[in-house]
Amino acid sequence: MTVQENLLLGAYNVTDPATITASLERVYALFPRIAGRRKQMAGTLSGGEQQMVAIGRALMAAPKLLLLDEPSLGLAPNLVELIFETIAEIRKLGCAIMLVEQNASMALEVADFGYVLETGNVTLAGPAAELKARRDVIEAYLG
Amino acid sequence: MVPLRNWTPGSSPGMTIERERSEARRRGPLMSALNEFLQHVANGLVLGFLYALVGIGLSMVYGILRMINFAHGEILMVGAFLALPVSALGAPAWLVLLAGIAGSTLMGLVVQWAIYRPLLKSPEVTLLVASLGVSLLLQNVVLMLTSPQPKRPAPAPFLDQPFRLGEIVLRNVDIAIVVVAVAAMLATHLFLKHTRHGRALRALAQDMSAARMMGVRVPFMVMICFLIGSALAGVAGVLIGYKYGHLTPLSGFLPGLKGFVAAVIGGIGSFPGAVVGGIILGLLETFLVGYLPDALAQYRDGYVFLVLILVLLVRPSGLFGKPETVKV
Amino acid sequence: MSRTTSATLASLVALALAVWAAQTQLNPFYLQILGLLGINIIATISLNFAAGFGGMFSLGHPAFMALGGYTAAILTYPVAMKASRIPGYPDWLLQLQLPFLPALLIGGLAASFVAILVGWPVLRLRGHYLALATLGLTVIVQVAILNLVDYTRGALGLSGIPGLTNLWWITGFLVLTIYVVYRLVHSRFGRALRAVRDDYVAAQMSGVHVARTRLIGFTIAAFFAGIAGGLLGHLLRILTPGQFSFNAVFLGVAMMILGGVGSITGSILGAFIMTILPQFIIPFERGGNVLGVEVPALNGLTQIVTALILIGVMLVKPEGIAGAKEFSWQVLFGLPRAGKGSGSVRGGAGADV
Numbered sequence: 122m123t124v125q126e127n128l129l130l131g132a133y134n135v136t137d138p139a140t141i142t143a144s145l146e147r148v149y150a151l152f153p154r155i156a157g158r159r160k161q162m163a164g165t166l167s168g169g170e171q172q173m174v175a176i177g178r179a180l181m182a183a184p185k186l187l188l189l190d191e192p193s194l195g196l197a198p199n200l201v202e203l204i205f206e207t208i209a210e211i212r213k214l215g216c217a218i219m220l221v222e223q224n225a226s227m228a229l230e231v232a233d234f235g236y237v238l239e240t241g242n243v244t245l246a247g248p249a250a251e252l253k254a255r256r257d258v259i260e261a262y263l264g
Numbered sequence: 265m266v267p268l269r270n271w272t273p274g275s276s277p278g279m280t281i282e283r284e285r286s287e288a289r290r291r292g293p294l295m296s297a298l299n300e301f302l303q304h305v306a307n308g309l310v311l312g313f314l315y316a317l318v319g320i321g322l323s324m325v326y327g328i329l330r331m332i333n334f335a336h337g338e339i340l341m342v343g344a345f346l347a348l349p350v351s352a353l354g355a356p357a358w359l360v361l362l363a364g365i366a367g368s369t370l371m372g373l374v375v376q377w378a379i380y381r382p383l384l385k386s387p388e389v390t391l392l393v394a395s396l397g398v399s400l401l402l403q404n405v406v407l408m409l410t411s412p413q414p415k416r417p418a419p420a421p422f423l424d425q426p427f428r429l430g431e432i433v434l435r436n437v438d439i440a441i442v443v444v445a446v447a448a449m450l451a452t453h454l455f456l457k458h459t460r461h462g463r464a465l466r467a468l469a470q471d472m473s474a475a476r477m478m479g480v481r482v483p484f485m486v487m488i489c490f491l492i493g494s495a496l497a498g499v500a501g502v503l504i505g506y507k508y509g510h511l512t513p514l515s516g517f518l519p520g521l522k523g524f525v526a527a528v529i530g531g532i533g534s535f536p537g538a539v540v541g542g543i544i545l546g547l548l549e550t551f552l553v554g555y556l557p558d559a560l561a562q563y564r565d566g567y568v569f570l571v572l573i574l575v576l577l578v579r580p581s582g583l584f585g586k587p588e589t590v591k592v
Numbered sequence: 593m594s595r596t597t598s599a600t601l602a603s604l605v606a607l608a609l610a611v612w613a614a615q616t617q618l619n620p621f622y623l624q625i626l627g628l629l630g631i632n633i634i635a636t637i638s639l640n641f642a643a644g645f646g647g648m649f650s651l652g653h654p655a656f657m658a659l660g661g662y663t664a665a666i667l668t669y670p671v672a673m674k675a676s677r678i679p680g681y682p683d684w685l686l687q688l689q690l691p692f693l694p695a696l697l698i699g700g701l702a703a704s705f706v707a708i709l710v711g712w713p714v715l716r717l718r719g720h721y722l723a724l725a726t727l728g729l730t731v732i733v734q735v736a737i738l739n740l741v742d743y744t745r746g747a748l749g750l751s752g753i754p755g756l757t758n759l760w761w762i763t764g765f766l767v768l769t770i771y772v773v774y775r776l777v778h779s780r781f782g783r784a785l786r787a788v789r790d791d792y793v794a795a796q797m798s799g800v801h802v803a804r805t806r807l808i809g810f811t812i813a814a815f816f817a818g819i820a821g822g823l824l825g826h827l828l829r830i831l832t833p834g835q836f837s838f839n840a841v842f843l844g845v846a847m848m849i850l851g852g853v854g855s856i857t858g859s860i861l862g863a864f865i866m867t868i869l870p871q872f873i874i875p876f877e878r879g880g881n882v883l884g885v886e887v888p889a890l891n892g893l894t895q896i897v898t899a900l901i902l903i904g905v906m907l908v909k910p911e912g913i914a915g916a917k918e919f920s921w922q923v924l925f926g927l928p929r930a931g932k933g934s935g936s937v938r939g940g941a942g943a944d945v
Contacts, residue, residue: 122463122466122467122470126463126466127467129460129463130460130463130467130475130478130480131478132460133460133463133464133478133479133480134478134479178478182478182479331720332720379907382907383907386906386910388719388720389649389719389720390906390910391906392649392719392720392723393845393849393902393906394902394903394906394907396841396842396845396902397842397846397898397899397900397901397902397903397906398899398903399899400842400895400896400898400899400902401895401899401900401903403892403895404891404892404893404895404896404899405892405896407891407892407895408890408891408893408896411891513892517838521727521731524724563735563736563739565731565735566731566732566735566736569727569728569729569732570728570732572724572725572728573713573714573725573728573729576714576717576721576724576725577713577717580717580721
């Protein structure tokens with residue numbers, strides 16, 4: 122399916138065409154790189170661009186809460202930066218985000234609150250700023 | 265095994281070889297080789313569109329459920345049988361067609377709801393066997409309720425008129441088949457490409473879990489899928505009834521299997537694949553029957569299965585399909 | 593000798609007595625039904641060997657039965673009738689008339705030969721593709737039989753086959769089949785076969801030659817199916833292409849599924865039910881006066897029942913009556929289980945995925 126079709130799929134449960142068009146524009150504004158590829162088959166995009174499509178697709182549903190599971194996994198470092206910038210942008214749009222990430226340092230840059238999970242148990246929790254300050258401890262945990 | 269009823273292949277719908285040959289002879293020795301070739305092409309295309317109609321439904325169901333609906337041909341047959349009384353009442357052909365579509369769609373939905381839906385999570389063999397059972401059940405329920413004698417739809421004189429295209433002779437019914445089939449396939453294509461449910465259906469076939477995360481409800485989509493497939497089968501059923509002039513409870517079986525072969529040739533799970541595969545199969549079958557000597561041409565149904573086996577061996581993913589990888 | 597062996601021997605003696613009693617007491621109609629029962633059990637076991645233990649869901653066993661049946665029949669056919677009825681064969685064959693046992697075995701071998709030919713390319717397909725390819729084989733064989741009239745008498749059927757078989761022969765082959773299949777399943781080969789069924793990649797990595805194992809299993813199954821076909825031809829004294837049609841496929845699958853895929857005991861149960869049950873339904877199918885009640889001819893009732901059983905089993909208990917369990921003396925008498933081999937035989941409702 123093309124990029125556009127993927128995005129439209131994200132709006133599956135939205136019935137108002139105006140809302141859909143607005144969401145589409147918002148996503149393309151957020152990810153200019155895929156705006157130019159909207160008729161391209163999504164499978165032919167690069168890893169980073171595919172990730173953008175995936176996130177954009179999730180946003181099409183105008184969610185109250187966005188769940189992101191390791192969005193930066195497997196991406197080149199410059200794309201990782203881009204993804205986190207985008208997450209910050211989404212946060213500014215007022216959408217709540219639950220981000221699961223191994224990349225603790227970058228995640229804490231964009232987050233308000235953080236939980237550290239160790240073999241399924243929450244070992245640390247607190248405002249991101251505090252956790253960042255305890256970075257030395259976290260670096261011990263996460264190396 | 266000691267089965268109690270005989271089925272003979274070759275009782276499949278199809279002009280007998282003799283009739284085809286005698287028609288060619290009637291047109292006189294002036295009919296050049298080129299005309300014969302073009303005639304075969306025309307006949308093959310008509311047959312191909314019929315196979316395509318059947319194959320699309322099978323392909324779509326496989327795309328989502330990963331199951332081969334053995335009973336697809338029987339749904340075709342039920343649609344045609346339910347259209348028969350409408351035809352007997354003297355209704356115009358298009359109304360009969362609608363009745364057939366309604367009948368087959370209803371049957372498809374019932375079968376899906378009652379039998380396939382509870383088995384959605386079962387291993388593929390279970391679904392296969394269940395669909396075998398449904399096929400057998402439908403054939404024999406119809407047999408029990410009607411009789412083994414072939415039924416004839418009320419003749420539609422318009423459809424029987426010959427239609428000449430240069431030296432090629434068809435009947436109006438053949439043109440009707442092409443027109444209706446193309447219209448139906450076009451409608452399906454538009455649905456799949458430009459509506460949100462169509463998109464959801466395609467997404468479901470590609471990646472079920474991702475589609476579900478988008479809020480696509482699988483049971484509803486499966487129902488839509490069966491609806492479309494069964495409706496197209498009903499179209500094929502009525503068209504077959506008009507083209508060959510007789511219907512028996514076994515009339516759906518071979519079209520169903522050949523539709524499956526068409527879907528496999530094109531790549532099972534692929535809508536354009538089923539269309540292309542159907543046309544290829546129709547042309548192939550017509551050419552084989554047309555050019556082989558009589559003695560060999562009788563095996564027409566056998567050839568179709570040989571083609572199936574060959575395709576499965578050489579390129580099981582078909583023309584448009586993706587080769588399936590086995591996860592270790 | 594151990595208790596299980598003596599129990600087995602005792603039951604064999606009992607079986608022989610039962611056959612003798614049947615042979616002398618029952619009228620031909622019931623005898624024929626028992627004969628059919630035996631043949632169906634053999635056929636179901638052969639199917640189960642390939643599908644249940646081997647994971648190769650083949651719908652082609654009617655083709656192998658047809659091949660075995662027609663081959664055996666042609667070989668035992670009286671020379672006098674051969675020339676007029678099936679003139680297509682070369683002279684040396686037309687002059688040939690073999691006794692029952694060699695003809696039967698050659699029939700089985702003919703089926704095996706075709707199985708090797710067909711299996712070698714086809715067995716690499718998975719799941720329902722294999723099912724469809726083998727279904728195609730059934731169609732192709734049936735079409736061939738129909739059209740090669742000079743060799744098979746086509747749709748008219750090959751009648752007048754000498755009635756060289758009886759309940760003794762059938763029972764004998766039945767016991768042989770059960771014994772051979774049982775020993776095979778519990779052998780090294782059987783373990784390899786089941787490993788290929790369950791996880792062919794893991795099996796391959798353990799050194800099992802997947803393609804060859806499957807082919808051998810498939811061929812053995814075809815052999816017994818061919819034997820069953822030969823027995824059938826000589827029991828009914830007629831063979832027609834219609835006997836090896838899709839209905840045969842459905843019936844075979846129903847017998848196997850009902851009893852339990854991957855269980856010899858299940859095959860016996862399934863074949864038993866599906867052979868005896870239709871006998872009660874046929875009177876209703878023909879219509880007329882049944883038990884004092886006027887019944888219209890309900891065509892296709894047996895098939896409907898078969899279909900309902902197929903669907904019902906899938907919906908309710910897909911593993912069949914016996915599941916994957918086998919009958920064992922130990923279970924029956926509460927004896928302690930022997931150490932090796934008791935747990936690992938279990939089959940599964942699996943075609944390879």
